[in-house]
Amino acid sequence: MSNQMFYKALQSECLTQKANLIIVSKNQSLEAIKAYYDLGHRDFGENRVQNLLERKAALPSDIKWHLIGHLQSNKVKSIVDFVHMIHTVDSMKLMEEINKHAEKVDRIIPVLIQIKIAEEESKYGLEPAELSGFLSEAFKRNFPQIKICGLMAMATLTEDESKINEEFQTLRSLFQESKDSAFVDPAIFTEISMGMSSDYKIALQNGSTMIRVGSLLFQ
């Protein structure tokens, strides 16, 4: 299948499942990204701040840029005036920085909390058991410039679909628990960002609302 045909098929799958497609443009040429822009796509994701800034400068200004990789506190300032959503918040320090810089540019930043669900030792993300304490503290501290919109995670890189399924289920139930808690606004806490090229189908089956797909769309 051509890239374009695959894109259309993926879009209609997302529509059926009420999910949004974030095209992960990392490692791709500006021309290849622009081709999806020209088809009408606007949500793109980058995992490094430096690349995000370069692409943002080189591509049309109505692109909605998602930061999907780790964010260091000292880089917040450089993206806060334009970023559409930060998928990878995993510390109170980062919440503080985002809130502080967003206030200076008078924006409210939509964020997701990144959770470790994979078996691999990953450096980033909260442990599932840390989430409710984190949300309760964020609620008490009240960050007026931040909207906590949901959760994000990556599954273990494995061929074992039942394992991936279990991990996505874990994220889904954490999402539901959090949404039912007193610490988030259920009208705003609506997003589960999970699923990439290798596992987006399993993610959609488990209620993903945002899949982040890169390599499959650029072959």
Ligand SMILES: *Cc1c(COP(=O)(O)O)cnc(C)c1O
């Ligand atoms: C690279 C990346 C993706 C997309 O991965 P593909 O396998 O290319 O679809 C999704 N999420 C994150 C956090 C990434 O870094």
